[in-house]
Amino acid sequence: MSANAAAVNAADQEFLQRQMLAVGQRAREAARAISAADPGVKNAALFALADLLVSRESILLAENARDMQAGREKGLDAALLDRLELTPERIRAMADGVRQVAALDDPVGAISNWSYRPSGIQVGKMRVPLGVVGIIYESRPNVTADAAVLCLKSGNAAILRGGSEAIRSNLAIGACVTQALRDVELPADCVQVLDMTDRAAVPIMVGMSEYIDVIVPRGGKGLVSAVAEHARVPVIKHLDGICHVYIDDAADRSKALAIAVNAKTQRYGTCNTMETLLIAHSRAADLLPDLAAAYREAGVELRGCPRAQALVDDMASASDDDWATEYLAPILSIRVVDDLEQAMAHIRQYSSQHTDAIVTEDLVKARRFLREVDSSSVMVNASTRFADGFEYGLGAEIGISTDKLHARGPVGLHGLTTEKYVVMGDGHIR
Amino acid sequence: MSANAAAVNAADQEFLQRQMLAVGQRAREAARAISAADPGVKNAALFALADLLVSRESILLAENARDMQAGREKGLDAALLDRLELTPERIRAMADGVRQVAALDDPVGAISNWSYRPSGIQVGKMRVPLGVVGIIYESRPNVTADAAVLCLKSGNAAILRGGSEAIRSNLAIGACVTQALRDVELPADCVQVLDMTDRAAVPIMVGMSEYIDVIVPRGGKGLVSAVAEHARVPVIKHLDGICHVYIDDAADRSKALAIAVNAKTQRYGTCNTMETLLIAHSRAADLLPDLAAAYREAGVELRGCPRAQALVDDMASASDDDWATEYLAPILSIRVVDDLEQAMAHIRQYSSQHTDAIVTEDLVKARRFLREVDSSSVMVNASTRFADGFEYGLGAEIGISTDKLHARGPVGLHGLTTEKYVVMGDGHIR
Known part of the structure; x- marks a missing residue:
């Protein structure tokens, strides 16, 4: 590489870094709003999204057709093209999936093990969102809607980074999510669908531990191990199913x-x-x-x-x-x-x-x-x-974890939350 | 450094690496036995340990006196020497702590959320040990007993790596643990107190993700951040309490x-x-x-x-x-x-x-x-x-976590376990 090209690359890299940092900061800020949102407001956003996916069917199909065309020109194989394709049935199924998540119990705010201690304080554990969830996925555009609604329902902001082959479809679905959030007056940054399809964005994203609380890679073993290798952010993953x-x-x-x-x-x-x-x-x-x-x-x-x-x-x-x-x-x-x-x-x-x-x-x-x-x-x-x-009754699944800590097995809404201790006293001191 | 000294160092490093690997393999093997041990057997080991700590008081005090002497010669400050010192009262308190852990409910094997699904299968979550827990700590010898019993009670094998100042005290307490395990016919390798006080052992230990499931550093911020920086194994930690x-x-x-x-x-x-x-x-x-x-x-x-x-x-x-x-x-x-x-x-x-x-x-x-x-x-x-x-009613505490995933806040026996899904059918297929 010439010195000149290297300088351009370094500048590109720095620009990308700055862009990703701004994404992270916006997500962190939006996370406060979504974490405190009432269940009814979150559900209203989900129902609005389901309706938008259906009413914008022709836009989604048109944008998807451009991805499909580009994919064919790039010589993607039949299996990949099948995963990439949206059809009216698939769009309806995606909308139905969104409504199903809306119908699930809201996990946020539940307090368990609430008890009086000998000192007189009351102690319990409150279920709360993780904060910001990053999803890195490959060619299925429906993941954009699935992941967005699971994060929203569990009170998290989401950063969604899909594959470059599906970029137009993903952005079109992302526009529906943005509109749905606006409809209920939640910040649009609660869900950010990245238009940066540069490969270099992934290592930056998985290193942003200040702005992202957990990364969920969804895809083949190559993707998952690449993410896990570079990650400073905790990762919910499985590599193999033997x-x-x-x-x-x-x-x-x-x-x-x-x-x-x-x-x-x-x-x-x-x-x-x-x-x-x-x-x-x-x-x-x-x-x-x-x-x-x-x-x-x-x-x-x-x-x-x-x-x-x-x-x-x-x-x-x-x-x-x-x-x-x-x-x-x-x-x-x-x-x-x-x-x-x-x-x-x-x-x-x-x-x-x-x-x-x-x-x-x-x-x-x-x-x-x-x-x-x-x-x-x-x-x-x-x-x-x-x-x-679904078979286990989680209602939805963001992935399956073969790690032992935090989430193990199929991961639903609970896996996107954590618990904090809450203590109530009446002036109690030690 | 001369080429000769460098070669000696490399040889030392390789020897240490092999030693640590053997420790890890023995722990993984012992973890199978302790994870399947009945609650009564584990409690019998704990009561035996409590009795041994008391009956071997004079040995513990003598070994501790050697640590204290070496510490004074090295010029350790008064606060450090105080943390290092064992007294008859402190030994009794340590034994009482062990008996308190024995009296806690055994977390292993509990099945929660056991339910029938529409398909006819039954699904529940069974609480199980993590496997092998590594504890890295500083000068308090009582941590050796505390950490060992929390790991045993929760069905985990433990690798304990204390500070070099407390090495004789730690090994003497470790010998009591070994004897207690032998008394109930559990493998002695369920708890290994490392005699490798070489600083180079820590980065090796926190990188052994194949043999250690979680690391709990207990000590000052310097220790905790050094552990977190090198760790490939998940770490339960808190850095600051602001x-x-x-x-x-x-x-x-x-x-x-x-x-x-x-x-x-x-x-x-x-x-x-x-x-x-x-x-x-x-x-x-x-x-x-x-x-x-x-x-x-x-x-x-x-x-x-x-x-x-x-x-x-x-x-x-x-x-x-x-x-x-x-x-x-x-x-x-x-x-x-x-x-x-x-x-x-x-x-x-x-x-x-x-x-x-x-x-x-x-x-x-x-x-x-x-x-x-x-x-x-x-x-x-x-x-x-x-x-x-203790104030929250966990009965004991292995540490406090300010991370969000897995364990958050004071970490007791539950934080040393995880859950797996268990499914019962009657020939059910999809």
Whole structure:
């Protein structure tokens, strides 16, 4: 690079830095207003947004068409273009999602564990917003609306940084959010959709710990690990979903077949899809041939340990890498284990601590599995595919966390809040 | 440094790294045993420890005397030597503290929000240990026992790294913990007291995210910020306690005097001590002279804003630095403010978000202060000195957090645990 180009780049970088700082300051200021807003006002903004998304359908479709056109010219693949596309149905679904969030209980201000202490003071914990939430996402424009309303409902200001491919769609949805906020006289800066699609904006954003309280990356592993690597701001994230189903000696045959097939084949690209099937040695000869037939009918490629290979014709051999891989594809690794002990040891070694399940009718083993498997969701006799904010009754989901602190598993409105102690006295001193 | 010395240093560093790695691996392995231990077994270990601390009093005193002697030779100041010293009373208090923790409810395994979902699955959240907790502390040897029992009770393995001045005392207490664990057949590695007092061990320890789930630094600001700076492991910390009391227009006179004096003078070196008094303009002329007299009688130096200076003779002028300083000493800054608005703006700018209090009889203002002040403890008509795990009924305290995520305010047993989702089905699939 010439000295001149380097100087221009440095100037660009400084300009970007200043811009991002201004975004952060505006968000911090707006956070005060949204954190103190009454539930009715926040809900009115959400309903206004839902109506605007529908009434501006033609604008959203037109802006999205420009993104789609640019994407086609850039040679984006079919899957990416599908994620990027808005249709009238998708816009209606987005508006419905907004109304569903409005209908949820407002988490802010609830006081729990309110008690008198021996000293005479009263102590409780009040649920309060985190402050400013930064969302970094990829090509789905509906995330703009989803993330905005979850942040608003939980009393947080939001900074939304979507992918460059969806920029026109995102800004058009952002304009609806701005209008909805204005309609109820909340500051427009409560939700800022960044028009800075420069890659350099991300490391700046995740370093702004003075202005952003938590970052939620939503996207593929590349995005999430890039965010986590540079972050000075706490991150709510999961990197991998290497989920296991263990079919125990004491499993019910039909439950085992149903769960093992569903956990793999209901959807392939989701993080709660089973990637490795573990099966007790005593049940393998009976179950594996039927399971293999079902998987093959669904088009799933099987890779097994030697004991599994011995029971199923033409099964490829699973390498050590297979046990550690999130396929996100119609591929399944299968291992025959001696017993629960060996199954849990395998899970300890390879699980990404997302979701693991046991199929068993034995209460003692079920209790042990629930207690000892250290994953964000641990299941008995249910498909791993249930690990989801909607299925768990959170009403909505901003992401899934495989970290242990703060939020673990599907993260809903509560994960975007924290608690502070509140103390009431009558002149009490120590 | 000569090339030879550098090579020796690099070899030392590598040796230390290997040692710390082995410590981490042993802790991770031991964590499995302690996380699954029954409450009765953990309590038996705690009672055994309490008895051992008392029965080995003479050993503890002898080892502590060696630390004290070395400290005197190194020229440690009186305050540090006092913190370092063990006496028969302090040993008894330590043993009593251990028994108190044993008497607390066991947090592990409790399932909350257990509910049926429309799909038919049951979903709940089970409280589980974090895994491995690292504690980094300074010269008080009693922290060794306190931290060990809080970690054990909450089902975590602990790695304890105390200051070099207290190393003999810490190892002697650690030997009691080891014996107590052996007595109940728990792995001795559930609590490892490091004999590596090399400063270089700290950055290695706080980078071991594979083996340590959370770090709790306990000590001065220098220690805490050094830990936070290098940490790859999540840290539960507070850096500053710049706490405020605001005396509102509608304050009761006697409550205001009692709280403002107590919050400053009950103890000077604690993080929940008031450092800045804010007082409404309408009450300043009446209250400040009496308050100033009380502070001066207690030996507190006063530094005020111009309006405060106008009401009290010989008051020094407070600089901008004063508002941002945690004195930890008999010094108080005083500012006269127009009203609640200006008081909250001052708190927003200067508070370390530890503990802030309002004195008022006005319900509307009390509600606003509780809702809008963004600190880990927010109080009405009570002394900031109440911000403490024991006063709040947590039974014990591993530290105080001014961070927002995971744990906020005084951190007890719950702060050393997390929750995972547990799901029970009967063959349910999606």
